[in-house]
Amino acid sequence: MNPLDEAMQRRSAAAYVAYGSSADADIRYLTHFQVTDPLVYVKKKGEQGIIIVSTMEYERAKRESMVQVMSRNEAGFFEFLKEDPAHREKATARMIAALAGGDVLVPPQFPFLLGKELETFFPVSVEKEAVKGMRAVKSAEELNHLRLVQRATDEAMKTALTLIKKSIPRGEMLVYRDKPLTSEDVKAALQKHLIDHGCIGRDTIVSCGPDTALPHLTGKGPLHPDEPIIIDIFPQAEDSGYFADMTRTVVKGEPSKEITEMYLAVQEAQSRAVSRIRAGISGADIHQDVVDFFKERGYESDSQGFMHNLGHGVGLEVHEIPVLGAGGESLQAGNVVTVEPGLYYPEHGGVRLEDMGAVTDGGFERFTRCEEILIL
Amino acid sequence: MNPLDEAMQRRSAAAYVAYGSSADADIRYLTHFQVTDPLVYVKKKGEQGIIIVSTMEYERAKRESMVQVMSRNEAGFFEFLKEDPAHREKATARMIAALAGGDVLVPPQFPFLLGKELETFFPVSVEKEAVKGMRAVKSAEELNHLRLVQRATDEAMKTALTLIKKSIPRGEMLVYRDKPLTSEDVKAALQKHLIDHGCIGRDTIVSCGPDTALPHLTGKGPLHPDEPIIIDIFPQAEDSGYFADMTRTVVKGEPSKEITEMYLAVQEAQSRAVSRIRAGISGADIHQDVVDFFKERGYESDSQGFMHNLGHGVGLEVHEIPVLGAGGESLQAGNVVTVEPGLYYPEHGGVRLEDMGAVTDGGFERFTRCEEILIL
Numbered sequence: 088m089n090p091l092d093e094a095m096q097r098r099s100a101a102a103y104v105a106y107g108s109s110a111d112a113d114i115r116y117l118t119h120f121q122v123t124d125p126l127v128y129v130k131k132k133g134e135q136g137i138i139i140v141s142t143m144e145y146e147r148a149k150r151e152s153m154v155q156v157m158s159r160n161e162a163g164f165f166e167f168l169k170e171d172p173a174h175r176e177k178a179t180a181r182m183i184a185a186l187a188g189g190d191v192l193v194p195p196q197f198p199f200l201l202g203k204e205l206e207t208f209f210p211v212s213v214e215k216e217a218v219k220g221m222r223a224v225k226s227a228e229e230l231n232h233l234r235l236v237q238r239a240t241d242e243a244m245k246t247a248l249t250l251i252k253k254s255i256p257r258g259e260m261l262v263y264r265d266k267p268l269t270s271e272d273v274k275a276a277l278q279k280h281l282i283d284h285g286c287i288g289r290d291t292i293v294s295c296g297p298d299t300a301l302p303h304l305t306g307k308g309p310l311h312p313d314e315p316i317i318i319d320i321f322p323q324a325e326d327s328g329y330f331a332d333m334t335r336t337v338v339k340g341e342p343s344k345e346i347t348e349m350y351l352a353v354q355e356a357q358s359r360a361v362s363r364i365r366a367g368i369s370g371a372d373i374h375q376d377v378v379d380f381f382k383e384r385g386y387e388s389d390s391q392g393f394m395h396n397l398g399h400g401v402g403l404e405v406h407e408i409p410v411l412g413a414g415g416e417s418l419q420a421g422n423v424v425t426v427e428p429g430l431y432y433p434e435h436g437g438v439r440l441e442d443m444g445a446v447t448d449g450g451f452e453r454f455t456r457c458e459e460i461l462i463l
Numbered sequence: 464m465n466p467l468d469e470a471m472q473r474r475s476a477a478a479y480v481a482y483g484s485s486a487d488a489d490i491r492y493l494t495h496f497q498v499t500d501p502l503v504y505v506k507k508k509g510e511q512g513i514i515i516v517s518t519m520e521y522e523r524a525k526r527e528s529m530v531q532v533m534s535r536n537e538a539g540f541f542e543f544l545k546e547d548p549a550h551r552e553k554a555t556a557r558m559i560a561a562l563a564g565g566d567v568l569v570p571p572q573f574p575f576l577l578g579k580e581l582e583t584f585f586p587v588s589v590e591k592e593a594v595k596g597m598r599a600v601k602s603a604e605e606l607n608h609l610r611l612v613q614r615a616t617d618e619a620m621k622t623a624l625t626l627i628k629k630s631i632p633r634g635e636m637l638v639y640r641d642k643p644l645t646s647e648d649v650k651a652a653l654q655k656h657l658i659d660h661g662c663i664g665r666d667t668i669v670s671c672g673p674d675t676a677l678p679h680l681t682g683k684g685p686l687h688p689d690e691p692i693i694i695d696i697f698p699q700a701e702d703s704g705y706f707a708d709m710t711r712t713v714v715k716g717e718p719s720k721e722i723t724e725m726y727l728a729v730q731e732a733q734s735r736a737v738s739r740i741r742a743g744i745s746g747a748d749i750h751q752d753v754v755d756f757f758k759e760r761g762y763e764s765d766s767q768g769f770m771h772n773l774g775h776g777v778g779l780e781v782h783e784i785p786v787l788g789a790g791g792e793s794l795q796a797g798n799v800v801t802v803e804p805g806l807y808y809p810e811h812g813g814v815r816l817e818d819m820g821a822v823t824d825g826g827f828e829r830f831t832r833c834e835e836i837l838i839l
Contacts, residue, residue: 122679123781142766143678144679158766172790195552197574198573199569199571199573199575199589200571202578213575215576271661275659283651285647301522303499305497325665390518390521394518394519
């Protein structure tokens with residue numbers, strides 16, 4: 088039985104309702120439709136899902152989405168709006184109520200205002216698990232989408248690494264073709280490579296030196312020799328909507344003793360974690376094992392050291408369940424997760440290595456192929 | 464007085480609370496902080512806003528955001544979580560309640576589940592206008608960001624038009640450097656140009672022939688001579704977060720009589736609308752005038768013909784208020800809007816022309832510079 092139908096049955100609800108654009112990963116997952124403006128999704132118990140879109144999007148939605156399509160006009164929206172033109176949410180709620188015909192389940196991120204309006208018609212409860220749970224376990228088709236994005240990401244990473252490798256240390260700078268090589272240059276090269284493979288990279292991280300001590304600083308300006316450079320890419324395939332996520336840390340020249348030691352520890356932590364991943368083990372356990380391992384090596388897990396989770400699910404969102412961290416749930420075959428230990432110290436800089444792959448019954452199918460080399 | 468403080472005063476609320484990542488334009492506007500995972504924003508009446516972020520984001524947020532920063536740890540989140548580890552929303556709500564200290568206002572898109580949890584502590588009301596209103600009227604700095612994105616967009620459009628212009632009709636295909644020129648080629652050229660200017664274009668439309676009759680079909684495959692090609696780009700500047708939005712329709716070769724007439728009508732509709740825009744006139748009036756104009760020329764505004772709004776605000780979202788369409792509000796100086804009449808017929812194809820600019824007291828400052836030429 089479809090998990091949404093199960094949830095409706097268990098909770099005596101007549102319909103499940105979602106609202107948003109395809110930037111909401113649940114909407115994209117349930118409809119396979121890419122749209123900038125929000126739409127309404129209604130699935131009655133035991134029936135197919137249906138989306139309600141503007142007239143302008145109607146024909147395209149029929150062609151591109153995998154659900155039934157109704158225009159707002161057909162769904163009575165404009166009739167309802169006439170009664171109180173200043174309150175579009177009220178008209179939207181009435182339209183939804185007419186389609187749902189009874190108690191409604193919504194996802195946690197359902198808009199508060201629309202939820203309150205909907206409550207004037209029927210009881211509204213939040214269903215936290217069903218869609219997130221469906222999304223967390225990838226189908227064969229989804230796994231293929233994810234492998235493809237990771238392949239493009241690997242190639243893009245190689246482009247970036249080659250650029251850094253070919254650069255020449257000159258004083259404080261890395262120089263490429265007689266110009267200082269900057270974070271911006273490397274990001275642009277990466278992003279262009281991704282575009283040629285139908286992917287979009289945003290908020291890409293190419294940070295250097297002290298900046299690497301802050302995990303999500305995106306970095307700017309010239310890159311320097313003998314200092315850690317963190318490259319973290321998490322592109323999305325435009326067609327499928329699936330993400331990949333990977334990180335490498337490199338040094339052009341001579342890394343400090345501390346960075347070398349941190350690198351080796353991070354690499355070992357990653358191998359340990361990867362070798363333990365399989366269906367049935369909890370994300371919390373795998374994370375804790377890495378915390379313990381770092382502790383043995385003299386690295387803390389606090390506001391410095393290993394200061395983030397070991398990993399996260401990846402799919403139509405770059406961060407989704409399961410969590411490989413405190414409170415992390417039991418892993419299931421078909422989860423796609425990152426394994427990304429990192430160590431960060433203001434005085435030394437940061438090191439992070441991140442691979443992505445699928446949890447299987449027997450272990451972990453690593454999608455990431457790009458090798459890990461500290462010194463370029 | 465700050466519009467949020469005014470709203471709190473008017474509605475006897477102690478605090479305004481928002482929740483989301485910087486993909487939520489309100490969050491980005493209020494914090495100037497780019498972040499993938501959701502954060503909590505709390506502004507008490509008469510005080511500065513504050514964000515609560517994870518330990519990992521704490522230092523970066525202090526450096527990059529324009530608000531006060533607190534870690535979840537400092538805000539007591541993990542203490543609250545211990546009491547009921549399975550319910551993170553409950554702990555988040557308790558943390559917010561402790562910071563707010565009284566009745567709370569939230570934006571319409573506030574997550575339903577978190578809102579319900581928050582209601583167990585204090586009354587929660589929706590404030591629809593304050594932040595949207597602030598965002599709709601751009602500051603001098605915001606206008607500059609928007610001009611810059613539009614400039615990059617104009618240049619990217621020229622790249623695309625040059626590619627099509629240089630192509631050679633050969634049978635049913637346009638050929639460039641001995642290969643069929645495709646929608647994908649033109650999109651890639653556009654997107655790479657945008658990357659060199661720090662912008663990201665996604666869902667870019669390069670559609671041709673019958674596909675142009677569906678306004679938001681993104682298009683694929685070879686481009687054809689003598690048929691309309693619609694290019695619609697709406698990139699976002701990575702640094703500032705602001706969007707631009709523009710559309711051109713071109714034909715390589717000989718357009719049909721119908722497309723030529725539609726083009727001239729759309730161009731005239733755009734000129735009329737632009738000449739009427741000024742602070743004080745309503746978006747509904749300007750739209751209706753275009754509907755009337757098209758009707759005179761024999762084009763309907765229904766499920767074909769002019770099937771969408773005349774325009775929309777642009778800022779940290781590509782579609783925001785004000786609306787130039789039915790129900791559209793009075794325009795204000797500092798609004799940045801598109802003017803994009805279009806005509807669509809399954810048997811002929813589509814034509815759309817879209818410029819963007821700022822509403823001023825005296826008229827419209829057009830940001831878009833790229834000329835409008837049908838035949839390349």
